[in-house]
Amino acid sequence: MKDADLTILDAAGLQQFLVLQDDAVKAVTERFYATHGSAYARFGDAGRQACQEDLNFHLEFLRPVLEFGLLQPMVDYLIWLDSVLTARSIPSEHLALSLEWLGDFFAAQMQAAPGAVVVQALTAARNGYLQTGVAPVVLPVQPPWPEAQDFEAALLRGDQRTALAVMNRAMDAGHSLVDVEMHIIQSALYQIGEKWQANQISVAQEHMATAIVQMVMPMGLLRSPPPEQTGKTVLLACVEGNQHAVGLSMVSDAFALAGWQVQYLGADVPTRALVAQITASQPDLVGLSVSFPQQLRMAKAVIGLLNDAMGSQRPAVMIGGLAVNRFSQLASVLGADASSLDARTAVACADQMVAAKPSAA
Structure with missing residues (x-):
C-alpha cells in the first residue's frame, strides 16, 4: 500500500508537522500575496480566505502521505483542484508553486530529518500531479438510466416534487430502491459534482441537490415491500x-x-x-x-x-x-x-x- 520510494514520519516528526501547520498556511499565504497579489485582487478578502482554505486542504491530504505513505490520493486531489482553479481563471502554475513554498517553510522550520521527509512528500505529490494530467474517476458510478437526467434537472431547479415523481415512476415500473439509488440518484449527484467542479453551478445548488436527495430517499424506503428479516x-x-x-x-x-x-x-x-x-x-x-x-x-x-x-x-x-x-x-x-x-x-x-x-x- 505504501509508496516504495517514500519515507514515513515517526510520531515525533508527525507531531512537529502538525504543530507547524497553521504557521505554514499563514506564511505561504503572505508570500503569495506579496508576490502575486495582483492576480487575486478581484477576489477581495474572500480570495485570501480561499487561499488559506486551499493550503489547509493541501496539508490535510499531505498527512496520509506522511503517516501511511499513501501518495496517489493527494495527486488525484491536486489534479482535481487544478481543474477547479482553472475554471475560475486562477493560474495553474500557482498550485505547483504553493507546494514548493510549503516545502520551503517546513524545511526551514522543522528538524533536518523530518523536514526532509515532508519536502520529499510534497515534491513527489507535485511531480505526480504535473506528470499525470487527468485524475481517474474514483466514484464507482453505475451505468446511468435515462431518468437520471430528469432527476438531475429537478435537483438543480430545487424541485422536490418532480424528483420524487421520477423516483416513484421508476419504482412503479418494478425497480428496487437500491437500483434507483445506484442508477438514477447517485448518477445525478455525480453529474452535479462535475458541474460544480467546472464552475457551471454554485455550491448552493450542490447543497440544495443533496438536501432534496436526503428528503426523497426515505420516501422510497417507506414504500418498499418489507423484507424477511435475517436476524442480523x-x-x-x-x-x-x-x-x-x-x-x-x-x-x-x-x-x-x-x-x-x-x-x-x-x-x-x-x-x-x-x-x-x-x-x-x-x-x-x-x-x-x-x-x-x-x-x-x-x-x-x-x-x-x-x-x-x-x-x-x-x-x-x-x-x-x-x-x-x-x-x-x-x-x-x-x-x-x-x-x-x-x-x-x-x-x-x-x-x-x-x-x-x-x-x-
Missing part, C-alpha cells in the same frame, strides 16, 4: 470529520431491504461515542464511511479502540467511501476485515462474512 444487525457510521453521508444512506437502505436490522448513525460521529455505541450494541457488522484520505486515521483509531475494548468479540468491520474505492488494500492497512465499492456489493460481502463466521460456543 449492522451499525453504519461516517467516521469523525466525514460530513458526506448520502452514500452511507444508500448502504443503509440496501441493508434494510436485505432484511438486516440497521443502526444508522449518520455523519461525523465522534470516535469515542462511536466505539461506545458499538461496544454496547454488539452488532454483527460495523460499516465505516471514509470520504477523504485525511479521515483514514479516524477509521484506524476506531478499529484500534474496538480491538482494545472487545478483543476477539469485536464485530467484523467493513470500510467504504471515496477514500477507499481506489485502494482496496486499505482494509488490511487500517485493520478492517473488508472493503466495498457500493451498496449492493456491501450487502453481498456482509452476507458472506457473517455466514463464514464461526458460531459462538
